[in-house]
Amino acid sequence: MSSGDMIETEYQDKLVIIRLKMPQIDMFNVTELIESFKEIIDKQLPNIILDMSATGFIDSSGMGGLIRIHQQIKQYEGNFMITGLNPKVANLMRLTRSTKYLNCFDSLEDALQEVRAS
Secondary structure, three states, rough: OOHHHHHEEEEOOOOOEEEEOOOEOOOOOOOHHHHHHHHHOOOOOEEEEEEOOOOOEHHHHHHHHHHHHHHHHHHHEEEEEOOOOOOHHHHHHOOOOHEEEEEEHHHHHHHHHHHOOO
């Protein structure tokens, strides 16, 4: 799966919305996901929103990948937000307390409001 098949990007002023087109994030595709973020992270945009509406499953490798992406964005003091979590993924993130660390929002509009407020 190429990065163009995995993500769809929409650039706005100092913001990028990334729509994940992966039904699952697991040990088999997490490395490609991290690689697909490299070009975006290199641009050092202050706000990156990841819409995971199309993702129905994530395993521990996938969680580790999201944390790694988050850390890379934090290195240049960027803001990484996640939205569109389905109930299973949201529950896993709550159980692992990742929602606090990963800046999860209930909707894309909520994340955009956070960007506008900052």
